[in-house]
Amino acid sequence: MSQHNDTPSSHYFVPEPSPWPFIAMFAMFALLAGTALIINDIGFGNVLVTLGALLLTYMLYGWFRDVVGENLSGQYNHQVDRSFRQGMYWFIASEVFFFASFFGALYYIRNIAVPWLGGAGYLGTSALLYSQFTGDWPTAGPGDLGGDLTPMGAWGIPALNTMLLLSSGATLTWAHWGLKLNNQKTLVRGLIATITLGLLFVGFQAYEYQHAFAELNLTLASGVYGSTFYILTGFHGMHVTLGAIMLIAILGRSMKGHFSPRNHFAFEAVAWYWHFVDVVWLGLFIFVYMV
Known part of the structure; x- marks a missing residue:
């Protein structure tokens, strides 16, 4: 590669x-x-x-x-390299559809299903659940089965994590520039910075989950809001963790001099993946935390 x-x-x-x-x-x-x-x-x-x-x-x-x-x-020859590139294209495309399905579920639940169950629109009827149900968001579920929860705000750890991931995209691009210029010091430093920022993101997200469970009563049992919150942020966190592992592997190969300015698709593939994860997080920050 x-x-x-x-x-x-x-x-x-x-x-x-x-x-x-x-x-x-x-x-x-x-x-x-x-x-x-x-x-x-x-x-x-x-x-x-x-x-x-x-x-x-x-x-x-x-x-x-x-x-x-x-x-x-x-x-490997150029044909194998082309196969790797096509495989990575399709892999990222599958990831796009994977996250699109969850964003679509969030949109449907928040803007169609919950208001409809609350009586909005000509098909709306709260009688499907019980007469006192209101289509408010976030909802803790029918009869507030999820308990008295507090939504996760955007301008704390989520905003900090946004800065960390966006910065990691910049440091990874810096490392790529170093590789293209055959500057191993810049390459290695950029990768170390990117990995550090990624691991900080994962650590802060773990702390955010602990805070949500212990102080906000925001759990997987907190109705459909809790379910969508954790499935979106949790799967994204898994992708960041996997991306950090791959970056560590790329760092090891970079330190051994496996890449050249012309031939470094392994680096490019992981960079594509990491930038994709950055873009997904921006969507999460806007539609899960802010809106």
Whole structure:
């Protein structure tokens, strides 16, 4: 993904069968099942989450190691590079639709379903729930089953996290400039700054969740507002964490001199992913926290 050899274009490298997709599947299953058990206070959820995290870490290390080894051994040519680029295009496209579905759900719930259940519009009728229901947002659910919650404000940790992510996009671009100019010091410093800002973002989001649970009574049981809040911000936080892991791998490769000003698609792919995560956060900040 960063170097090309002089192999004739008729040659196209096909890797050996790999165990990593299966390990990734089991890791994700353990993580999701464990999280569901923890949320419902059932059994050994912590064990499954820990197992899933370890399997995921092992999978990422092993898969990255294999791909880098294939690249450095001269197996890749321009055709393989083109395949990697097309794969990354489609991966990011799938991520766009993934988050679009959740933003669409938020829009539908907030602007159509809740007002309709509250009696708005010619089809509106509060009798579907109970006569005292009002279509206010945020809602804690029918009969306020979610309890007396306080919405998460925008001008605290969320605003700080916005500054952190936007700054990380700038430092990553700075690192890319250094790579194009063959300046390894700028490349490494920019990557270190980007990783630091990304990890700070994750840390502040964890603190935000603790604050929401302990002081705002904003939990996954806080009606549809709590559900949409955590599914949007939680999945985004997972993407930032994964992006930081990939940036750490890119930092290690950069320090070993694996990239050149002409051939560095691995860096570009992670940069595309990171900038996509930045854009998604801007949408979250506007539509989840501000509006």
